[in-house]
Amino acid sequence: MKYSYFPGCSLKGLGRAYEESLLPVMKHLGVELQELDDWNCCGATAYMAVDEAKACVLAARNLALAEKQGNRPIMAPCAACYLVLNKTKHYFHDYPAMKETIDRALGAVGLRYSGDTPVRHPLDVLINDVGLEAIKQKVRKPLKGLKIATYYGCQLVRPYATFDDQYNPITMDRLVETLGATVVRYPLKTKCCGGSLTGTVPEAGIRLVYILLNEARKRGADCLATVCPLCQFNLDAYHAQVTAEYGPVLVPTVYFTQLMGLAFGLPERELGLNRAAIPFKWRPTEAPPVKAAAAA
Amino acid sequence: MMKIQRTIKYDADRVKGFGREVMSVPGCEQLQSCIQCGTCSGVCPLSIYMDYTPRQVMALTRGDFKNEVLRSHTIWLCASCYACTVECPREIRITDIMYELKQRAIHAGIYPKRFPIPVLAREFSEMVKKHGRITEMLLVMKLFLKTNPFAAMGNWRLGIDLLKTGRFSLATEKIKQHGDIARMLDATDAKKES
């Protein structure tokens, strides 16, 4: 299993912990990630607002690079990148005008995009390529007793629900259950975290963050599991503002990859768990899967 | 003394053809079949802060009320979560229409002064054009300085957390061929003029 790995800006910055946990976990599962050489910003949400064509062109460069560099499927862990890359691919096929623009722009730097490269999210790869069985095999420290609110956010399932249901996605639920954890019913699993509004229009953004955290707390979750660096950042970094506004709701937010790392028994420092503002203190106890099964 | 202003709209308030223009953009065609059911507003997580609800923006756009639409906060409050697009019974791609309207607002230069979002958008694009990648903290800093410096201080706690947790790096992310980006983007514009 080989993929062109497209980290995107966030995983080099605020989403650092995501990459730190993703890479060892994938390695552990024998998934080979080749970081896309000289990748550029995906063109994400903010750029879309300035100029859609340009945003698509930016994304297209990465798609073209991937085709050039071994033509493997792209793995984009950041939900925003995942969406923009997919959207570009759709536009490329659906709108001749857009295709023409992209061809011209890429041509200017001697690149070509055929429109085939699949764009995949790690969750998709884990469930459909690696498979839950293989993952189960690797579990050393089952996350027994850990209650998780699985939080998918918006852009992973909308508008292009390629590998999971738009209203009630379940891939992450199945994954963390495989890790031995318990999933709490969380009706907000696909609601918006406020995106960049937390920074730009705090009163709006912070409220959304509060709603998400508070509901998780009310449903008795020990943590929220997320698939997107921006979600993680919003839910984690703004706790001060949330507390100031609505009182304390300190539910830690972790990447699903970090949970996998813990369950696989990978060394903690590899998982970037120390990077959360709301520390995630829960740890699984050493227990061979057999015993765990018996106990369960 | 209460301040009053006229709310009636005269035909002169319309910018005729605006609606048709927007609806001719790829991805925005479906707006023609809007039945004003309000599902978009019903599912929008930000609609509670908007001056016009998404549904109203659809109606105003179709009705050629260009100035009202481009001046509204609504288009800037859209967080692009695509809930409306997925739920719309007429399969109108509302999020994409919002993008289209944001672009028009930026080009027309009419958006709330010192309103952070368009500034963020522009900063973002400039940074990408220069370096090909985004250095988030740099972006956030610039944003706050440009819009209201005090917010930057208000967020001091956030800054410290990020420092503590080693997520606050100001080292600029660059790509090797950053010349490429500029060239591509110019090539993109090339056809706009033509």
Next chain:
Amino acid sequence: MKQQANGEIRIGFYICHCGHNIAAMVDCPEVAKYVEKLPGVALSRDYKYMCSDPGQELIQKDIREFKLNRVVVASCSPLLHEHTFRSAVEAGGLNPFFFHMVNIREHDSWVHTDRKEATDKAKALARAAVERVAYHQALEVKKVPIHPDVLVVGGGIAGIHAAMTLANAGKKVFLVEREPSIGGHMAKFDKTFPTLDCAACILTPKMSEVGAHKNITLWSYSEVTKVDGYVGNFTVTVKRKPRYINEDLCTGCQECISNCVYKEPKFLDEFNEGLGKRKPVYIPFPQATPQVVLIDPEVCLNFKHGVLIDKCKKTCVEACGEKKAIDFKQTEEIKEIKVGTIIVATGFQTFDAKRVPQYGYGIYPNVYTSLEVERLVNASGPTGGDVLLRDGRHPKAIGIIHCVGSRDKKTNRWCSRVCCMYSLKLAHLLKEHTDAEIFNFYIDMRTPGKSYEEFYDKLLEEGVQFIRGRVGEVTDWAMTPEEEGKLVLRVEDTLAGFVRRIPVDMVVLATGLEPQADAQAVRRMFNISCGSEGFFLERHPKLAPVSTFTDGIYLAGACQGPRDIPDTVAQAGAAAAEALVLIDRGYIEQEPNTAYVLEEECSGCKSCIPLCPYTAITFDEAKEKATINEALCKGCGTCVASCPSGSIAQRLFEDDEIFSEIHGVLVS
């Protein structure tokens, strides 16, 4: 090439303006001028409305004055007016088949945008017709007798009314119903809008009439499995499913039910939408017709997975005693009947609310479908009319969401027509039963119909809340204290212009109407068409709303499209009337478009024989030639096209006629 006999050809050509419908896009006078010069054309006119009486009289007059022996009319589709003009030609003293029609409206003026192009097309089509008509022969219409019996498929209000109408007119009717009892959806309703008279009170008398009527053979718990033949002479196969009860012996005393080894009902009760329970031996509902119980082999102890094992104490049999109505050995029965006409009234199914997950049906127990609520408020329903929620509470606030599975491109595009009105009705009934605060969430309030709008007014006066807005989602997470433990609807109050969160205890989903799951199979069986949305297609949306493209088969009720009870009953009456027309005339005229063998040319290769779907072709061993039984021939022309020696011809579609049409459209 066969020389055409009737000596000199004198064609009269008429082009119709159809007001502006044709004239706006086709230059009619010019076409008339063009045709005038064509060989064989004795006169050529353009006229405002050819189908009008003056138009038809004009044709008749010209035939006499100008000794016309052929007529061509260029106007609308032949499917619409061919018959009209043929009669006109006949009235003029000509054989009606010396006529041909050109479609320059549906196929030309209505679908093109360039006047020149449209006019050229009209010329070409006109020329083709002129050249064709020259070859036309005098033909006799064939008369086929009609079998007087009628089959009505579906025992809902539509089927019931159609059957009663026909039976009262003295016709023998077979009424076939899939369920154990007739009554259909209407039997499940509590009250009916806008009059609020109870459904059972007005329906059950009709049901028992059907059951008792000497002219009606009622086969409930039965399905049509095969339809052969054609108008006037259908052969229909009906499967009668075993109910393990001898219908003739059962008196409906229901002793067996009370004496079943199951003391308490414990199986989901279909009639009550699964809200109630029944026993393995049961009668669907008190007024069921026929008044005969049935046994569910899936749950009866005397069966295992539907197979008889004979292990039960059979207390039911004891209870039945001398009547000996219970028969565990009963098996499926196959009946074959002959009828002349068929009325399809197979009804609709309600939209599956699970398909819109954002409304939480199947996730939150207190989200109900409208049909469930009909049972819930019904005095003979599972709760005896007490609106008791699945969690045992009584609702203090209720939200009714309109257009669930209607007007939605992602599910069903169409408006289901009845939801607005039945939602108003349910709002009224729920108010009456619970005095809860009631919110109606609608996109557009559609109350067209006699005293429907007045009913809406009544509801407004009753203080029911109406919010114009399609609900975004139904959730159970609370934002504020008063939302705790409630279902919350998030919706834009589009008239007020802001978004609201509204906590309620009960949500009612006004699910739309859609075609039966097996509509496609049924359609194939009866050889009728479906519209794009899957409802059966009428022959003409305005002028033949209950006919189908298959002669002798008619439509009644919601199988043709969503409609309410008054419309359904009216349509059922219309369908019955259409059937009566055929029956009382006693015969139908068939297009004389049958095929015939040119004996001198037939080489007796037999290749045509297996091609005929109606086994109309046989081999005459004596002459060693194929012969066609024209009584059986339906005129598809497949054999004609396939005969290697070209020795089969088809009336009205002779090779010469078609070749000349091809020539006609291509010259110039």
Next chain:
Amino acid sequence: MSSTTTKPTSPPAPAVVPWQPRIVAFFCNWCTYTAADLAGVSRLKYASNIRVIRLMCSGRVDPQFILDALARGADGVLIGGCHPGDCHYAEGNYKMLRRFQMLKRMLNDLGIEEQRVRLEWISAAEGEKVKRVVNEMVGQVQKLGRLGIPQKFEEWDKEMEHFAAQVAEKAATSPCACAAPEQPALATA
């Protein structure tokens, strides 16, 4: 046989193309002809190059009709029947399909492009499909260009006469495969 495209395909603008192909269509009475009527009632707009000839069933379409149409100057032929299983006469459309396959092979041998003849299943409810198919077909044939068999015939005839003159011997018969059916005795008014 029919391609369903998600994006609305704009009908070929006739203006762009110098010449208008002539397309003869044979529609069955029960499905496709009715669908064309529906297209009309729904005021759908499509290319005007098509000339419809009504038959009771696609099963009546004799390969000769198609060849004759091409021979007389049609640039393409469209046949429309009910969907498989929906034929008003049970299976006429299947019979046509069988014939159609053989005909295609024959056309190939004659050097006539397959895309010039097209068989479509169009139900009475599919007015939209009539529009789509006609527009697609017109576009397709426009790309292929004029077929022009009658002109070819003329050339061949000339060659024959020339040849005949050379061998100085009356050519009793012209080998022209399809002479027009002689018209019946006609009198002009």
